[in-house]
Amino acid sequence: MRAAALTILPLVLATPAFAADDARLELGIGATALRLPDYRGSDEQQGYLLPLPYLSYQGERLQVSRAGVRGLLFQGERTEFDLSLNATPPVKSEKNRARAGMPELDPTLEIGPSFKYRLSAAADPVRVELVLPLRAVASFDDWRVRHVGNVFNPKIGVEWRQGRDWGMGLSAGALFGDRRQHAYFYDVDARYATAERPAYRARGGYGGLQGTLSASRSFGDWWLGTFLRADQVGGARFADSPLVKRKTNLSAGIGLAWRFYRSDER
Numbered sequence: 001m002r003a004a005a006l007t008i009l010p011l012v013l014a015t016p017a018f019a020a021d022d023a024r025l026e027l028g029i030g031a032t033a034l035r036l037p038d039y040r041g042s043d044e045q046q047g048y049l050l051p052l053p054y055l056s057y058q059g060e061r062l063q064v065s066r067a068g069v070r071g072l073l074f075q076g077e078r079t080e081f082d083l084s085l086n087a088t089p090p091v092k093s094e095k096n097r098a099r100a101g102m103p104e105l106d107p108t109l110e111i112g113p114s115f116k117y118r119l120s121a122a123a124d125p126v127r128v129e130l131v132l133p134l135r136a137v138a139s140f141d142d143w144r145v146r147h148v149g150n151v152f153n154p155k156i157g158v159e160w161r162q163g164r165d166w167g168m169g170l171s172a173g174a175l176f177g178d179r180r181q182h183a184y185f186y187d188v189d190a191r192y193a194t195a196e197r198p199a200y201r202a203r204g205g206y207g208g209l210q211g212t213l214s215a216s217r218s219f220g221d222w223w224l225g226t227f228l229r230a231d232q233v234g235g236a237r238f239a240d241s242p243l244v245k246r247k248t249n250l251s252a253g254i255g256l257a258w259r260f261y262r263s264d265e266r
Contacts, residue, residue: 028054028223030257038091039105039185040208041233042098043245046089054223054257077122084114084133086151098243102192105185110135110151127159131171137181149181153210165218172211179204186241197242208233226254 032052037045091105099105112135120128137149155173162168182202193199214227233239234247 024058025261025263026054026056026259027261028221028257028259030054030223030255032253032255034251034253036089036251036253037231037249038096038099039088039243040231040249041186041236041238041241041244041246042091042096042249044096044098046095048089052255052257054259078118080116080118082114082116084110084112084135084153086110086135086153098197098245101194102188106139106141108137108139108148108184110137112136112150116157125160127157129157129159131155131157131173137184139184148184149178151181151207152176155210167216169214170212172209174209175207177204177207182207182238186238186243188242200241200243202238202241205237206235207238208236221259223257223259224255225257226252228252 030052032048032050034048034050035045036048087110088105088108090107091099093099093102093104112133114131114133116132117130118127119130120126131154133151133153135151135153136147137151139146139148153173153175155171157171158169160168179202182204186200186202188197188200190199209232210229212227212229214225216223216225218224229251231249231251232247233244233249238244239247
């Protein structure tokens, strides 16, 4: 169940943060279909069909939406500190040829502060931001939680809203990971080395590029969200790992949720 909850995060976090209306609290439930690579640089993908919870809360200082938690730490005229989240799915080595015979990859959750600086004017219908998230990465093995590194993801984010029903988002930037984070995905210990998979020790630093296009639509009590994400690891510090089988990956997802509760408070 924990792995499933982490797996849906790419869709939950990719969709624009705009609320469909001014309701203070909305609750719902739905389903999502995802197609994700086993890891960045893998040549194998997995499909997921999972339940999708829906939560939107619009408070004066706290906003919880499909984009995560916003305005929780600090919010100024152009600057904002909030929480940044990301996740990766588990990988069973028997289902991934490059990792055959190696330990499985547990699901990971990334969480940490994010500094945002709004580049567009407050009245502009398109919101443009410089986003600087710094996240700690934790892996989950049953009930054991391990810190497996840190990630820095500077990017430019664009959000556009058409009325109260349509929202679109675009973000693009670079990824940087420390040695421990890169090692979790791309190291090959000597005991797992083969003729086709030599031992390898990953280095920290530049981790490639990532861009995400997302959209959401509200109609009545229903909400629809979708995203397409591209990852490029050419030139990354781990690009020469024998576990990197391709330089570009695509991820996609779509979710539909029925909002069964909306508060009367605005």
